[in-house]
Amino acid sequence: xxxxxxxxxxxxxxxxxxxxxxxxxxxxxxxxxxxxxxxxxxxxxxxxxxxxxxxxxxxxxxxxxxxxxxxxxxxxxxxxxxxxxxxxxxxxxxxxxxxxxxxxxxxxxxxxxxxxxxxxxxxxxxxxxxxxxxxxxxxxxxxxxxxxxxxxxxxxxxxxxxxxxxxxxxxxxxxxxxxxxxxxxxxxxxxxxxxxxxxxxxxxxxxxxxxxxxxxx
Amino acid sequence: xxxxxxxxxxxxxxxxxxxxxxxxxxxxxxxxxxxxxxxxxxxxxxxxxxxxxxxxxxxxxxxxxxxxxxxxxxxxxxxxxxxxxxxxxxxxxxxxxxxxxxxxxxxxxxxxxxxxxxxxxxxxxxxxxxxxxxxxxxxxxxxxxxxxxxxxxxxxxxxxxxxxxxxxxxxxxxxxxxxxxxxxxxxxxxxxxxxxxxxxxxxxxxxxxxxxxxxxxxxxxxxxxxxxxxxxxxxxxxxxxxxxxxxxxxxxxxxxxxxxxxxxxxxxxxxxxxxxxxxxxxxxxxxxxxxxxxxxxxxxxxxxxxxxxxxxxxxxxxxxxxxxxxxxxxxxxxxxxxxxxxxxxxxxxxxxxx
Ligand code: SF4
Numbered sequence: 001x002x003x004x005x006x007x008x009x010x011x012x013x014x015x016x017x018x019x020x021x022x023x024x025x026x027x028x029x030x031x032x033x034x035x036x037x038x039x040x041x042x043x044x045x046x047x048x049x050x051x052x053x054x055x056x057x058x059x060x061x062x063x064x065x066x067x068x069x070x071x072x073x074x075x076x077x078x079x080x081x082x083x084x085x086x087x088x089x090x091x092x093x094x095x096x097x098x099x100x101x102x103x104x105x106x107x108x109x110x111x112x113x114x115x116x117x118x119x120x121x122x123x124x125x126x127x128x129x130x131x132x133x134x135x136x137x138x139x140x141x142x143x144x145x146x147x148x149x150x151x152x153x154x155x156x157x158x159x160x161x162x163x164x165x166x167x168x169x170x171x172x173x174x175x176x177x178x179x180x181x182x183x184x185x186x187x188x189x190x191x192x193x194x195x196x197x198x199x200x201x202x203x204x205x206x207x208x209x210x211x212x213x214x215x216x217x
Numbered sequence: 218x219x220x221x222x223x224x225x226x227x228x229x230x231x232x233x234x235x236x237x238x239x240x241x242x243x244x245x246x247x248x249x250x251x252x253x254x255x256x257x258x259x260x261x262x263x264x265x266x267x268x269x270x271x272x273x274x275x276x277x278x279x280x281x282x283x284x285x286x287x288x289x290x291x292x293x294x295x296x297x298x299x300x301x302x303x304x305x306x307x308x309x310x311x312x313x314x315x316x317x318x319x320x321x322x323x324x325x326x327x328x329x330x331x332x333x334x335x336x337x338x339x340x341x342x343x344x345x346x347x348x349x350x351x352x353x354x355x356x357x358x359x360x361x362x363x364x365x366x367x368x369x370x371x372x373x374x375x376x377x378x379x380x381x382x383x384x385x386x387x388x389x390x391x392x393x394x395x396x397x398x399x400x401x402x403x404x405x406x407x408x409x410x411x412x413x414x415x416x417x418x419x420x421x422x423x424x425x426x427x428x429x430x431x432x433x434x435x436x437x438x439x440x441x442x443x444x445x446x447x448x449x450x451x452x453x454x455x456x457x458x459x460x461x462x463x464x465x466x467x468x469x470x471x472x473x474x475x476x477x478x479x480x481x482x483x484x485x486x487x488x489x490x491x492x493x494x495x496x497x498x499x500x501x502x503x504x505x506x507x508x509x510x511x512x513x514x515x516x517x518x519x520x521x522x523x524x525x526x527x528x529x530x531x532x533x534x535x536x537x538x539x540x541x542x543x544x545x546x547x548x549x550x551x552x553x554x555x556x557x558x559x560x561x562x563x564x565x566x567x568x569x570x571x
Contacts, residue, residue, distance in 0.1 A: 004487065005522060009533040016540045021547035028551025034559050091461050092530045095480060099531025110461040170447060171487040174529075 004171045007178035015182035016100075022189025027197060042212055049208045056207010057200065072130065075123050082120030086113055086156065110163070117160050124153045148192040154180040224301055225264025231300065238264060245423045248416050248495060249432065249442035259427045263301060269426040270325055270333040272364055273307035276357040277350045277384040277393055278339030282375035283309050285412035286419065301426050305333070308352070319353050326367060334425060335368045337361065337396050340377040340384045344392025361399055370404040370431060371396060374418055379407035379438070380517035387521050397438065404431050407438040409490075411514035416495050417443040437517070439489065448485035448511045451493035454478065472508060482526040483510030490515040 001009075046052065063069040087093055091107030098104040128149055131137045158177035160166075167173040188194065195202075222230075228238055242259035246252070275283070287310070304310065305325035311318055325333060339357070342349040347358035355363075365371055373396045376382040384393035397405050406425075408417050421440050424432045432440040449455065457463070457477040464471035464478055477483070485493075488511050492503040505511055510526075513519040523533035 002517070005518070005533065008523070008531075009535075012532045013535045013539055016535060017543035020540050020544035021550075024544050024547035025551040025554075028548045029554040029558075030551075032552055032555030032559075034562055091463060091480070092528075095528040096530040096532070099527065100535065107461060110459065165450075169489075170449070174487070 002171065002175070004175040004178070007175045007182065011179060011182050015185040019185040019188055022186075023194070023197065026189050026194060030198075030201075038212065040212060043214050046211050046214070052208045052211035053204030054207070056205075056210065057203040059207065060203045072127075075126050075130070079120050079123035079127065082116050082123060083152070083156070085116045086120060086159070089113055089116075114160070114163060117156055117163075121153065121156045121160065124149065124156065128153075144191050147187065151180070151184040151187045151191075152193070155184060222267070223265055224268055227268065228264070228300060233300065235260070235264070242423075242427075245420050245427075248420050248491075249424060249440070251442075259423075262427050266426065268301060268303040269422075270329040271302045271304050271336055271422070272322055272325055272333055272368075273304060273310075273336045273338070274357075274360060274364060275308050276337060276339030276341055276361070276378070277391065278375065278377050279383075280309055280338075281412040282338040282378075282410075282418075283307075285410075286415050301423060302334075305329075315353075322364070326364060330367045332369050333367075334370055334372060334422070335361075335364050336372045336374055336422075337378040338374045340381045340393035341396060341399055342384070342391040343394055343399075344390070347392075349391035358399065361396065365400045365403055368403055370406065370425065371400055372406045372408060372418075372421065372425070373397065373438075374408050375413055376409040376411045376514055376517075376519065379409035382411065383520055385518070405438055406431060406434065406440060408443070409437075409439065409515040411512075411519075413515070414443070414491055414495050414497065417491060435489070437489075439515075443491045443495075444489040444515065446489065446491075446494075448488045448490060448493050448505070449483075452485055452505055453493070454505060467508065478505060478508075478510040480528050481510055482524065482528055484513030484516075484519070484522075484525075484529060485511040486529060488513040488516055488519075 047055070063073045085108065088097075088105075089108035090113045091110065094104055094107050131141055131145065131149075155177060158173060158180045162170065162173045162177045165173075184193070188196075225235075225238075228235075239256060239260045242263065243253075243256040246256040246259060273283075303325075306318065306322040308318070311321070313321060339350075341347065341357050341361055343358060347356035350357045352360065373379040377384055377393070378396050381389075381393050381395045381398075384391055385395070395407075397407070406421055408421055410417065417440070420443065421432060424430075424440075432442060435441050435444055437444075449458070452458075454475065454477045457475070458479055462471065462474075462476040463480040464476045465480055466472065467481060472478075472481075479486075483505065485505065492511070493505065496503045496506070512525050513522065523531070527533070
């Protein structure tokens with residue numbers, strides 16, 4: 001069995017299984033926890049939880065107006081949107097998803113995808129440099145942050161190397177690309193990447209919490 | 218046939234001119250990407266050497282490899298290979314049979330000890346002592362070991378001999394293996410393909426005969442001159458791949474326009490062979506040119522890498538049941554841990570009350 005055979009076969013099965021197990025484990029264990037009772041009295045003009053949660057979620061999509069957080073926000077949008085375009089727009093990735101779920105849609109021209117992937121990688125590097133160079137974020141960062149960054153950046157890097165045939169033989173770099181995605185899938189539920197699911201809960205919950213207390217955010 | 222005559226003498230006797238030999242060596246030099254000056258050296262060397270003794274063993278195979286080399290309907294350059302070698306044993310091509318054939322093999326081995334080349338097509342059965350493929354009362358395994366013992370080199374022709382091929386495919390009932398799994402102490406050249414390209418067989422044998430040495434090989438034992446580039450590297454549909462223009466089925470507009478066959482399963486990007494440059498049937502066409510994706514037949518285990526029609530990025534068969542089972546297990550573990558947290562909380566409240 002070659003590395004590519006492993007990556008496309010049993011490796012993918014293991015990674016997807018751990019991903020599914022981990023994500024559902026974390027979601028179920030969190031959502032079925034007992035909710036603590038709100039002991040404060042709700043303000044008279046406070047909106048319903050649904051409205052407050054939605055408002056809170058959208059309000060947090062844009063930061064307070066300081067130049068540092070502006071960079072973090074814009075850069076964050078760049079690599080999040082970039083990742084989405086590359087993952088869901090590249091014809092080869094659509095074939096992968098089609099293979100798994102049978103779903104398909106038209107791809108985006110590969111030249112455009114390549115440009116987006118380069119920008120995404122640059123943006124990820126910028127995020128890392130900002131994290132390391134800023135004393136506060138450096139102090140707050142630990143293994144989880146750096147490893148989550150690594151498993152996100154690796155598939156972009158290996159993908160670019162594979163598409164450009166920069167490393168020969170091609171099957172090796174293709175295998176490494178798939179393996180890097182599998183590493184991401186395995187780490188996803190257990191590290192900070194889980195925010196992709198939890199961000200909806202955490203931001204809405206914060207919105208409800210603040211609105212109940214009349215905190216202007 | 219004069220046993221000790223040189224290739225030059227034989228060609229002269231057959232009426233083949235030096236010009237034809239030069240044409241052949243120029244052709245060999247070009248397909249093997251040798252320097253143009255090599256053709257003259259090759260022609261000179263060839264005409265002065267004795268014909269190379271070759272013992273061709275056919276094991277678990279379909280004869281497609283021999284067909285590939287001999288299929289020509291008119292004399293071609295590849296046919297000249299049969300003038301360069303003394304084919305002392307070939308079950309399909311030899312006239313003799315039975316004990317006489319086996320004697321010819323043993324005699325050739327004795328006479329050319331340490332100098333003959335063994336060509337093998339077909340995989341070697343090893344299960345139950347190799348009884349699933351025998352010839353003249355001997356298993357292929359025995360014959361291979363016996364014949365290779367005093368050989369100069371072994372050439373594994375076709376994917377079955379090189380990598381086990383179709384007999385080796387899951388569930389491999391005969392315990393089929395590649396020649397290189399059995400023979401460890403001789404130089405082995407692999408010329409895989411199902412079948413291999415005639416020029417690759419002729420070119421490699423020609424090189425061996427001319428230079429008396431093994432051509433440069435890749436990590437899978439294949440001559441780099443024929444297996445150095447992937448099909449995708451040399452495919453004329455590559456511009457469509459680069460522009461993201463793919464046929465979605467074998468009869469859609471993209472297919473009719475000759476777009477890339479990646480989405481309908483082409484394995485060209487991970488297959489190393491010379492089909493895209495040398496092509497088949499005297500350079501007429503090759504599978505991709507005929508509208509079908511590359512199957513990857515010159516790579517190990519090409520038969521067991523998922524469907525030929527499944528695109529390369531797609532998995533080779535993730536078991537949905539296993540993933541669904543993992544998801545259910547995750548949900549159950551999550552629910553159980555939440556339930557335990559609830560229980561802990563309830564107990565803490567009760568303890569606080571009491
Ligand atoms: S048809 Fe196959 S080998 Fe040719 S460019 Fe497309 S993927 Fe590559």
